[in-house]
Amino acid sequence: MRIINASAHDLFVDRFEAGPGEAWCLVGTNRSGINTFFKLLAGELSDVKADLLELPKNPGVVSFKRQQALFEEELKKDDTDYLDRIDPGTRAAAFLNNPEDHGDLIRAFAMADSMDKGYRQLSTGQSRKLMLLAQITRGVESLVVQAPYEGLDRTSRDELDKALAVCHQWGLQLFITIHNRGDLPDWCTHVGGIVNGRMTHAGPRAEIMDQVEAILRTGPPDFKASIADLVQNGKSSGRDCADDVPSMELVRLQKGSAGYDGKPVFSDLDLCIHAHEHTLVTGPNGCGKSTLLQMIMGDHPACYRNDLRIFGIQRGTGESIWELKQHMGIVSPDLHRNYHVPGNTLHCIISGLFDSIGLYRRYTPEEEKKAMKWLERTGLAQEALTPFRQLSYADQRLVLIARALIKTPRLLILDEATQGLDEPNRLAVLDFLEQVARERLSTILYVSHREDEYRTFFTSHLQMSPLTP
Protein backbone atom coordinates (compact mmCIF):
# COMPACT_ATOMS: atom_id res chain seq x y z
CA MET A 1 0.00 0.00 0.00
CA ARG A 2 1.11 3.58 -0.67
CA ILE A 3 -0.07 7.01 0.36
CA ILE A 4 1.34 10.27 -0.97
CA ASN A 5 0.26 13.71 0.23
CA ALA A 6 -3.04 12.66 1.75
CA SER A 7 -5.10 15.00 3.89
CA ALA A 8 -8.31 14.36 5.78
CA HIS A 9 -9.82 16.11 8.82
CA ASP A 10 -7.03 16.50 11.39
CA LEU A 11 -4.34 14.56 9.50
CA PHE A 12 -1.76 15.06 6.79
CA VAL A 13 0.43 12.19 5.57
CA ASP A 14 3.12 13.16 3.07
CA ARG A 15 4.40 9.64 2.42
CA PHE A 16 3.60 6.21 3.80
CA GLU A 17 4.46 2.85 2.27
CA ALA A 18 3.85 -0.63 3.66
CA GLY A 19 4.92 -3.84 1.93
CA PRO A 20 3.07 -7.15 1.94
CA GLY A 21 3.43 -9.11 5.16
CA GLU A 22 4.80 -6.19 7.17
CA ALA A 23 3.54 -5.78 10.72
CA TRP A 24 2.97 -2.13 11.57
CA CYS A 25 2.33 -0.49 14.90
CA LEU A 26 0.91 2.98 14.58
CA VAL A 27 1.62 5.00 17.67
CA GLY A 28 0.09 8.31 18.72
CA THR A 29 -1.83 10.02 21.49
CA ASN A 30 -5.62 10.21 21.42
CA ARG A 31 -6.10 13.48 19.51
CA SER A 32 -2.96 13.25 17.39
CA GLY A 33 -4.83 12.30 14.19
CA ILE A 34 -4.20 8.58 14.73
CA ASN A 35 -7.94 7.81 14.70
CA THR A 36 -8.23 9.44 11.28
CA PHE A 37 -5.30 7.38 10.03
CA PHE A 38 -6.96 4.25 11.40
CA LYS A 39 -10.20 5.10 9.56
CA LEU A 40 -8.23 5.78 6.39
CA LEU A 41 -6.62 2.31 6.50
CA ALA A 42 -9.96 0.74 7.41
CA GLY A 43 -11.53 2.31 4.32
CA GLU A 44 -13.94 4.31 6.47
CA LEU A 45 -13.10 7.79 5.12
CA SER A 46 -14.77 9.14 2.01
CA ASP A 47 -13.41 12.71 1.97
CA VAL A 48 -9.67 12.19 1.52
CA LYS A 49 -7.59 14.35 -0.82
CA ALA A 50 -4.40 12.65 -1.98
CA ASP A 51 -1.88 12.55 -4.82
CA LEU A 52 -1.79 8.79 -4.45
CA LEU A 53 -3.98 6.54 -2.32
CA GLU A 54 -3.45 2.79 -2.50
CA LEU A 55 -5.10 1.34 0.59
CA PRO A 56 -5.32 -2.25 1.88
CA LYS A 57 -7.95 -4.06 -0.17
CA ASN A 58 -10.87 -5.49 1.81
CA PRO A 59 -9.02 -5.40 5.15
CA GLY A 60 -10.25 -7.18 8.27
CA VAL A 61 -11.15 -4.31 10.59
CA VAL A 62 -11.57 -4.54 14.35
CA SER A 63 -12.44 -1.32 16.14
CA PHE A 64 -14.32 -0.05 19.19
CA LYS A 65 -16.98 1.31 16.83
CA ARG A 66 -17.52 -2.04 15.13
CA GLN A 67 -17.55 -3.81 18.47
CA GLN A 68 -20.28 -1.40 19.59
CA ALA A 69 -22.25 -1.93 16.36
CA LEU A 70 -22.11 -5.67 16.93
CA PHE A 71 -23.31 -5.23 20.51
CA GLU A 72 -26.26 -3.10 19.33
CA GLU A 73 -27.09 -5.65 16.66
CA GLU A 74 -27.16 -8.35 19.32
CA LEU A 75 -29.32 -6.15 21.54
CA LYS A 76 -31.92 -5.92 18.76
CA LYS A 77 -31.99 -9.70 18.54
CA ASP A 78 -32.35 -10.13 22.31
CA ASP A 79 -35.37 -12.40 22.86
CA THR A 80 -35.09 -12.52 26.66
CA ASP A 81 -38.53 -10.90 27.03
CA TYR A 82 -40.16 -13.71 25.01
CA LEU A 83 -38.22 -16.62 26.44
CA ASP A 84 -38.48 -18.05 29.92
CA ARG A 85 -34.68 -17.75 30.24
CA ILE A 86 -31.98 -15.18 29.45
CA ASP A 87 -31.19 -15.10 25.72
CA PRO A 88 -27.42 -15.64 25.49
CA GLY A 89 -27.16 -14.05 22.03
CA THR A 90 -25.71 -15.41 18.78
CA ARG A 91 -23.43 -18.42 19.28
CA ALA A 92 -19.77 -17.35 19.08
CA ALA A 93 -18.95 -19.97 16.43
CA ALA A 94 -21.59 -18.42 14.15
CA PHE A 95 -19.43 -15.31 13.74
CA LEU A 96 -16.63 -17.35 12.15
CA ASN A 97 -16.30 -18.53 8.60
CA ASN A 98 -16.04 -22.33 8.62
CA PRO A 99 -14.96 -22.60 12.27
CA GLU A 100 -14.38 -26.34 11.83
CA ASP A 101 -11.42 -25.52 9.53
CA HIS A 102 -9.80 -23.18 12.05
CA GLY A 103 -9.31 -25.35 15.13
CA ASP A 104 -5.61 -24.40 15.54
CA LEU A 105 -6.32 -20.71 15.27
CA ILE A 106 -9.22 -20.91 17.73
CA ARG A 107 -6.98 -22.80 20.16
CA ALA A 108 -4.17 -20.25 19.65
CA PHE A 109 -6.68 -17.63 20.78
CA ALA A 110 -7.68 -19.85 23.75
CA MET A 111 -11.27 -19.58 22.56
CA ALA A 112 -12.12 -23.25 22.03
CA ASP A 113 -14.21 -23.35 25.23
CA SER A 114 -16.10 -20.23 24.27
CA MET A 115 -17.29 -21.27 20.82
CA ASP A 116 -20.63 -22.53 22.12
CA LYS A 117 -21.24 -19.49 24.30
CA GLY A 118 -23.67 -16.79 23.24
CA TYR A 119 -22.18 -13.42 22.34
CA ARG A 120 -23.68 -11.84 25.46
CA GLN A 121 -21.97 -14.45 27.61
CA LEU A 122 -18.49 -13.39 26.56
CA SER A 123 -16.33 -11.16 28.71
CA THR A 124 -14.65 -8.05 27.26
CA GLY A 125 -11.49 -9.90 26.35
CA GLN A 126 -13.32 -12.86 24.87
CA SER A 127 -15.48 -10.67 22.63
CA ARG A 128 -12.38 -8.78 21.39
CA LYS A 129 -10.74 -12.07 20.44
CA LEU A 130 -13.92 -13.25 18.74
CA MET A 131 -13.97 -10.16 16.51
CA LEU A 132 -10.38 -10.81 15.45
CA LEU A 133 -11.16 -14.46 14.75
CA ALA A 134 -14.20 -13.44 12.71
CA GLN A 135 -12.02 -11.27 10.47
CA ILE A 136 -9.12 -13.71 10.14
CA THR A 137 -11.40 -16.63 9.20
CA ARG A 138 -12.82 -14.47 6.39
CA GLY A 139 -9.50 -15.02 4.66
CA VAL A 140 -8.41 -11.37 4.64
CA GLU A 141 -4.90 -10.37 3.53
CA SER A 142 -4.56 -7.54 6.01
CA LEU A 143 -5.83 -6.73 9.49
CA VAL A 144 -6.46 -3.20 10.73
CA VAL A 145 -6.97 -3.29 14.49
CA GLN A 146 -7.61 -0.48 16.92
CA ALA A 147 -5.81 -0.77 20.28
CA PRO A 148 -6.13 -4.59 20.44
CA TYR A 149 -4.75 -5.00 23.96
CA GLU A 150 -7.19 -2.68 25.71
CA GLY A 151 -9.11 -4.47 28.45
CA LEU A 152 -7.13 -7.70 28.23
CA ASP A 153 -5.49 -9.41 31.18
CA ARG A 154 -1.86 -10.53 31.01
CA THR A 155 -2.67 -14.06 29.85
CA SER A 156 -5.15 -12.93 27.19
CA ARG A 157 -2.67 -10.32 25.98
CA ASP A 158 0.01 -12.97 25.64
CA GLU A 159 -2.41 -15.29 23.84
CA LEU A 160 -3.53 -12.52 21.51
CA ASP A 161 0.07 -11.55 20.95
CA LYS A 162 0.92 -15.11 19.96
CA ALA A 163 -2.11 -15.27 17.68
CA LEU A 164 -1.20 -12.00 15.97
CA ALA A 165 2.39 -13.24 15.62
CA VAL A 166 0.98 -16.33 13.87
CA CYS A 167 -1.06 -14.08 11.55
CA HIS A 168 2.16 -12.24 10.74
CA GLN A 169 3.99 -15.51 10.05
CA TRP A 170 1.19 -16.56 7.68
CA GLY A 171 1.90 -13.42 5.69
CA LEU A 172 -0.97 -11.20 6.74
CA GLN A 173 -0.19 -7.50 6.63
CA LEU A 174 -0.92 -6.05 10.08
CA PHE A 175 -1.71 -2.53 11.20
CA ILE A 176 -2.51 -1.94 14.85
CA THR A 177 -2.84 1.32 16.76
CA ILE A 178 -1.11 1.74 20.12
CA HIS A 179 -1.52 4.51 22.70
CA ASN A 180 0.59 3.13 25.54
CA ARG A 181 4.31 2.36 25.54
CA GLY A 182 3.96 -1.04 27.18
CA ASP A 183 1.65 -2.24 24.41
CA LEU A 184 4.24 -2.43 21.60
CA PRO A 185 4.41 -6.14 20.66
CA ASP A 186 7.61 -8.00 19.78
CA TRP A 187 6.32 -9.14 16.39
CA CYS A 188 5.96 -5.61 15.08
CA THR A 189 8.45 -4.99 12.27
CA HIS A 190 7.60 -1.35 11.46
CA VAL A 191 6.46 1.67 13.41
CA GLY A 192 4.56 4.76 12.27
CA GLY A 193 4.35 7.76 14.58
CA ILE A 194 1.67 10.42 14.38
CA VAL A 195 2.16 13.72 16.16
CA ASN A 196 -0.04 16.80 15.98
CA GLY A 197 -1.86 15.73 12.85
CA ARG A 198 1.18 14.61 10.83
CA MET A 199 2.85 11.31 10.28
CA THR A 200 6.27 12.32 11.56
CA HIS A 201 7.95 8.90 11.63
CA ALA A 202 7.52 5.76 9.55
CA GLY A 203 9.99 2.94 9.02
CA PRO A 204 11.58 -0.24 10.34
CA ARG A 205 11.11 -0.73 14.08
CA ALA A 206 14.81 -0.47 14.93
CA GLU A 207 15.05 2.98 13.33
CA ILE A 208 11.98 4.43 15.06
CA MET A 209 12.05 2.71 18.48
CA ASP A 210 13.97 5.52 20.18
CA GLN A 211 11.28 7.99 19.20
CA VAL A 212 8.28 5.96 20.43
CA GLU A 213 8.54 7.16 24.00
CA ALA A 214 8.56 10.79 22.94
CA ILE A 215 5.69 10.28 20.48
CA LEU A 216 3.45 8.70 23.10
CA ARG A 217 4.17 11.32 25.70
CA THR A 218 3.80 14.33 23.42
CA GLY A 219 1.87 17.25 24.76
CA PRO A 220 -0.13 17.71 27.93
CA PRO A 221 -3.09 15.41 28.66
CA ASP A 222 -6.59 16.48 27.62
CA PHE A 223 -7.88 15.55 31.08
CA LYS A 224 -7.19 18.50 33.39
CA ALA A 225 -9.75 18.12 36.14
CA SER A 226 -9.43 20.32 39.17
CA ILE A 227 -9.99 19.18 42.73
CA ALA A 228 -11.48 22.62 43.49
CA ASP A 229 -14.33 21.88 41.01
CA LEU A 230 -15.02 18.61 42.72
CA VAL A 231 -15.14 20.23 46.16
CA GLN A 232 -17.41 22.94 44.79
CA ASN A 233 -19.73 20.43 43.10
CA GLY A 234 -19.96 18.40 46.29
CA LYS A 235 -20.88 21.48 48.31
CA SER A 236 -23.50 22.69 45.83
CA SER A 237 -25.16 19.26 45.78
CA GLY A 238 -25.34 19.40 49.58
CA ARG A 239 -22.84 16.64 50.15
CA ASP A 240 -20.10 17.22 52.61
CA CYS A 241 -17.39 14.64 52.26
CA ALA A 242 -16.68 14.93 55.98
CA ASP A 243 -20.03 13.14 56.49
CA ASP A 244 -18.40 9.88 55.50
CA VAL A 245 -16.50 8.86 58.61
CA PRO A 246 -14.04 5.97 58.18
CA SER A 247 -16.16 3.58 60.23
CA MET A 248 -19.04 3.96 57.77
CA GLU A 249 -19.63 0.82 55.72
CA LEU A 250 -20.44 1.71 52.13
CA VAL A 251 -20.51 -1.87 50.82
CA ARG A 252 -20.77 -5.15 52.70
CA LEU A 253 -21.15 -8.43 50.85
CA GLN A 254 -21.06 -11.67 52.83
CA LYS A 255 -20.48 -15.04 51.20
CA GLY A 256 -21.54 -13.44 47.92
CA SER A 257 -22.22 -15.43 44.78
CA ALA A 258 -23.42 -14.65 41.28
CA GLY A 259 -23.61 -16.35 37.94
CA TYR A 260 -25.52 -16.83 34.74
CA ASP A 261 -27.89 -19.57 33.64
CA GLY A 262 -27.32 -21.51 36.83
CA LYS A 263 -23.52 -21.46 36.42
CA PRO A 264 -21.70 -19.59 39.19
CA VAL A 265 -19.06 -17.02 38.24
CA PHE A 266 -17.93 -16.45 41.82
CA SER A 267 -19.04 -17.71 45.20
CA ASP A 268 -18.22 -17.27 48.88
CA LEU A 269 -16.98 -13.76 48.26
CA ASP A 270 -16.69 -11.37 51.20
CA LEU A 271 -16.16 -7.70 50.52
CA CYS A 272 -16.36 -4.83 52.93
CA ILE A 273 -15.63 -1.27 51.86
CA HIS A 274 -15.50 1.47 54.48
CA ALA A 275 -15.61 5.14 53.60
CA HIS A 276 -12.28 6.34 52.18
CA GLU A 277 -11.02 2.78 51.82
CA HIS A 278 -10.07 2.69 48.15
CA THR A 279 -10.32 -0.76 46.65
CA LEU A 280 -8.52 -2.12 43.63
CA VAL A 281 -10.14 -5.14 41.99
CA THR A 282 -8.00 -7.30 39.72
CA GLY A 283 -8.30 -10.72 38.12
CA PRO A 284 -8.26 -12.38 34.72
CA ASN A 285 -10.82 -11.74 31.98
CA GLY A 286 -14.10 -13.42 32.77
CA CYS A 287 -13.53 -14.02 36.51
CA GLY A 288 -16.52 -11.87 37.44
CA LYS A 289 -15.16 -8.39 38.25
CA SER A 290 -17.84 -6.58 36.23
CA THR A 291 -20.52 -8.93 37.57
CA LEU A 292 -19.52 -8.05 41.14
CA LEU A 293 -19.57 -4.35 40.39
CA GLN A 294 -22.94 -4.66 38.63
CA MET A 295 -24.29 -6.25 41.81
CA ILE A 296 -23.04 -3.32 43.86
CA MET A 297 -24.54 -0.87 41.35
CA GLY A 298 -27.86 -2.74 41.50
CA ASP A 299 -27.69 -3.71 37.83
CA HIS A 300 -27.42 -7.45 38.37
CA PRO A 301 -30.34 -9.52 39.73
CA ALA A 302 -27.98 -11.35 42.10
CA CYS A 303 -27.95 -8.20 44.25
CA TYR A 304 -31.35 -9.26 45.68
CA ARG A 305 -30.34 -12.85 46.37
CA ASN A 306 -27.25 -11.98 48.37
CA ASP A 307 -26.48 -10.69 51.81
CA LEU A 308 -25.52 -7.29 50.44
CA ARG A 309 -25.69 -3.95 52.17
CA ILE A 310 -25.07 -0.77 50.21
CA PHE A 311 -24.66 2.47 52.21
CA GLY A 312 -25.91 0.50 55.20
CA ILE A 313 -29.14 -0.59 53.49
CA GLN A 314 -29.83 -4.28 53.00
CA ARG A 315 -30.61 -4.89 49.30
CA GLY A 316 -34.01 -6.35 48.64
CA THR A 317 -35.78 -4.55 51.50
CA GLY A 318 -37.83 -2.28 49.27
CA GLU A 319 -35.21 0.43 48.82
CA SER A 320 -35.16 2.26 45.49
CA ILE A 321 -32.14 1.68 43.32
CA TRP A 322 -32.27 5.37 42.38
CA GLU A 323 -31.79 6.38 46.01
CA LEU A 324 -28.61 4.34 46.08
CA LYS A 325 -27.41 5.36 42.63
CA GLN A 326 -27.57 9.03 43.49
CA HIS A 327 -24.52 8.43 45.67
CA MET A 328 -22.59 6.58 42.98
CA GLY A 329 -20.56 7.84 40.04
CA ILE A 330 -20.08 5.05 37.53
CA VAL A 331 -17.93 4.30 34.51
CA SER A 332 -18.11 0.74 33.23
CA PRO A 333 -17.92 -1.15 29.93
CA ASP A 334 -21.62 -1.88 30.37
CA LEU A 335 -22.52 1.79 30.80
CA HIS A 336 -20.41 2.75 27.79
CA ARG A 337 -21.99 0.08 25.61
CA ASN A 338 -25.48 1.03 26.73
CA TYR A 339 -24.95 4.75 26.23
CA HIS A 340 -26.21 4.62 22.66
CA VAL A 341 -29.21 6.89 23.09
CA PRO A 342 -29.31 10.08 21.01
CA GLY A 343 -28.01 13.14 22.80
CA ASN A 344 -25.16 15.58 22.74
CA THR A 345 -21.99 15.59 24.78
CA LEU A 346 -23.18 18.28 27.19
CA HIS A 347 -26.35 16.29 27.89
CA CYS A 348 -24.31 13.17 28.52
CA ILE A 349 -22.36 14.91 31.29
CA ILE A 350 -25.51 16.44 32.80
CA SER A 351 -27.18 13.00 32.81
CA GLY A 352 -24.64 12.05 35.50
CA LEU A 353 -26.51 14.34 37.88
CA PHE A 354 -29.67 12.29 37.33
CA ASP A 355 -28.08 8.82 36.91
CA SER A 356 -29.86 8.32 33.61
CA ILE A 357 -28.62 7.09 30.27
CA GLY A 358 -29.79 10.01 28.17
CA LEU A 359 -31.39 13.18 29.50
CA TYR A 360 -35.12 13.18 30.16
CA ARG A 361 -35.64 16.21 32.35
CA ARG A 362 -35.00 19.91 32.38
CA TYR A 363 -31.74 21.09 33.87
CA THR A 364 -30.92 24.39 35.49
CA PRO A 365 -28.45 26.99 34.15
CA GLU A 366 -26.31 26.15 37.17
CA GLU A 367 -26.19 22.48 36.17
CA GLU A 368 -25.33 23.42 32.61
CA LYS A 369 -22.51 25.64 33.88
CA LYS A 370 -21.13 22.77 35.94
CA ALA A 371 -21.21 20.43 32.94
CA MET A 372 -19.56 23.03 30.71
CA LYS A 373 -16.76 23.30 33.23
CA TRP A 374 -16.19 19.55 32.99
CA LEU A 375 -16.17 19.79 29.21
CA GLU A 376 -13.44 22.40 29.49
CA ARG A 377 -11.55 20.15 31.89
CA THR A 378 -11.56 17.39 29.29
CA GLY A 379 -10.66 19.72 26.42
CA LEU A 380 -14.06 19.20 24.78
CA ALA A 381 -15.75 22.57 25.25
CA GLN A 382 -16.05 22.90 21.45
CA GLU A 383 -17.90 19.59 21.29
CA ALA A 384 -20.74 20.44 23.69
CA LEU A 385 -23.35 20.10 20.95
CA THR A 386 -21.68 17.20 19.12
CA PRO A 387 -23.64 13.95 19.45
CA PHE A 388 -21.88 11.89 22.13
CA ARG A 389 -21.66 8.89 19.80
CA GLN A 390 -19.75 10.90 17.20
CA LEU A 391 -16.82 11.49 19.54
CA SER A 392 -13.84 9.18 19.33
CA TYR A 393 -13.90 6.23 21.74
CA ALA A 394 -11.26 7.88 23.96
CA ASP A 395 -13.16 11.17 24.12
CA GLN A 396 -16.35 9.28 24.96
CA ARG A 397 -14.45 7.73 27.86
CA LEU A 398 -13.27 11.14 29.09
CA VAL A 399 -16.87 12.39 28.94
CA LEU A 400 -18.10 9.37 30.91
CA ILE A 401 -15.42 9.97 33.53
CA ALA A 402 -16.58 13.60 33.81
CA ARG A 403 -20.20 12.35 33.98
CA ALA A 404 -19.25 10.14 36.93
CA LEU A 405 -17.44 12.95 38.73
CA ILE A 406 -19.90 15.79 38.19
CA LYS A 407 -21.84 15.18 41.39
CA THR A 408 -18.82 14.31 43.55
CA PRO A 409 -20.27 10.90 44.44
CA ARG A 410 -19.68 9.12 47.72
CA LEU A 411 -18.73 5.97 45.86
CA LEU A 412 -16.84 6.24 42.59
CA ILE A 413 -17.10 2.94 40.70
CA LEU A 414 -14.58 2.81 37.87
CA ASP A 415 -14.55 -0.45 35.93
CA GLU A 416 -11.72 -0.21 33.38
CA ALA A 417 -12.53 3.48 33.15
CA THR A 418 -9.32 4.40 31.33
CA GLN A 419 -9.79 1.84 28.54
CA GLY A 420 -8.90 3.43 25.19
CA LEU A 421 -7.09 6.41 26.73
CA ASP A 422 -3.51 7.22 25.84
CA GLU A 423 -0.80 7.19 28.47
CA PRO A 424 -0.77 10.92 29.33
CA ASN A 425 -4.55 10.88 29.88
CA ARG A 426 -4.54 7.64 31.83
CA LEU A 427 -1.84 8.92 34.14
CA ALA A 428 -3.65 12.26 34.51
CA VAL A 429 -6.86 10.45 35.54
CA LEU A 430 -4.92 8.35 38.06
CA ASP A 431 -3.11 11.42 39.44
CA PHE A 432 -6.49 13.08 39.83
CA LEU A 433 -7.95 10.07 41.64
CA GLU A 434 -4.96 10.14 43.94
CA GLN A 435 -5.88 13.70 44.85
CA VAL A 436 -9.53 12.70 45.29
CA ALA A 437 -8.36 10.06 47.76
CA ARG A 438 -6.01 12.46 49.53
CA GLU A 439 -8.71 15.10 49.90
CA ARG A 440 -11.20 12.42 51.03
CA LEU A 441 -13.76 13.46 48.41
CA SER A 442 -14.99 10.02 47.33
CA THR A 443 -14.37 6.37 48.02
CA ILE A 444 -12.96 4.68 44.95
CA LEU A 445 -13.69 1.16 43.70
CA TYR A 446 -11.45 0.53 40.72
CA VAL A 447 -10.98 -2.32 38.25
CA SER A 448 -7.96 -2.39 35.97
CA HIS A 449 -5.73 -4.77 34.06
CA ARG A 450 -2.88 -2.26 33.81
CA GLU A 451 -0.21 -2.61 36.44
CA ASP A 452 0.90 1.01 36.17
CA GLU A 453 -2.57 1.91 37.53
CA TYR A 454 -2.07 -0.05 40.77
CA ARG A 455 -1.29 3.05 42.80
CA THR A 456 -0.44 3.18 46.47
CA PHE A 457 -3.60 5.14 47.39
CA PHE A 458 -5.54 1.87 46.99
CA THR A 459 -5.70 0.70 50.56
CA SER A 460 -7.38 -2.57 49.77
CA HIS A 461 -6.91 -5.11 46.97
CA LEU A 462 -9.47 -7.71 45.93
CA GLN A 463 -7.76 -10.27 43.73
CA MET A 464 -10.43 -12.37 42.02
CA SER A 465 -9.77 -15.66 40.30
CA PRO A 466 -11.87 -17.93 38.12
CA LEU A 467 -13.89 -20.62 39.87
CA THR A 468 -12.36 -24.03 39.36
CA PRO A 469 -15.01 -26.51 38.16
Ligand SMILES: Nc1ncnc2c1ncn2[C@@H]1O[C@H](COP(=O)(O)OP(=O)(O)OP(=O)(O)O)[C@@H](O)[C@H]1O
Ligand atom coordinates in the same frame (compact mmCIF):
# COMPACT_ATOMS: atom_id res chain seq x y z
N1 LIG B 1 -25.19 -11.51 30.45
C1 LIG B 1 -24.46 -12.63 30.59
N2 LIG B 1 -25.01 -13.83 30.36
C2 LIG B 1 -24.30 -14.96 30.53
N3 LIG B 1 -22.99 -14.98 30.89
C3 LIG B 1 -22.39 -13.81 31.13
C4 LIG B 1 -23.09 -12.58 30.99
N4 LIG B 1 -22.23 -11.57 31.29
C5 LIG B 1 -21.06 -12.16 31.61
N5 LIG B 1 -21.14 -13.49 31.51
C6 LIG B 1 -20.08 -14.48 31.78
O1 LIG B 1 -19.71 -14.31 33.15
C7 LIG B 1 -18.29 -14.38 33.30
C8 LIG B 1 -17.84 -13.15 34.07
O2 LIG B 1 -17.99 -12.00 33.25
P1 LIG B 1 -17.52 -10.56 33.73
O3 LIG B 1 -17.77 -9.60 32.63
O4 LIG B 1 -18.10 -10.27 35.08
O5 LIG B 1 -15.96 -10.82 33.90
P2 LIG B 1 -14.79 -9.76 34.09
O6 LIG B 1 -13.89 -10.31 35.16
O7 LIG B 1 -15.32 -8.40 34.34
O8 LIG B 1 -14.08 -9.86 32.67
P3 LIG B 1 -13.25 -8.75 31.83
O9 LIG B 1 -11.95 -8.54 32.55
O10 LIG B 1 -13.04 -9.40 30.50
O11 LIG B 1 -14.10 -7.51 31.75
C9 LIG B 1 -17.70 -14.50 31.91
O12 LIG B 1 -17.27 -15.83 31.70
C10 LIG B 1 -18.81 -14.19 30.96
O13 LIG B 1 -18.73 -15.10 29.88
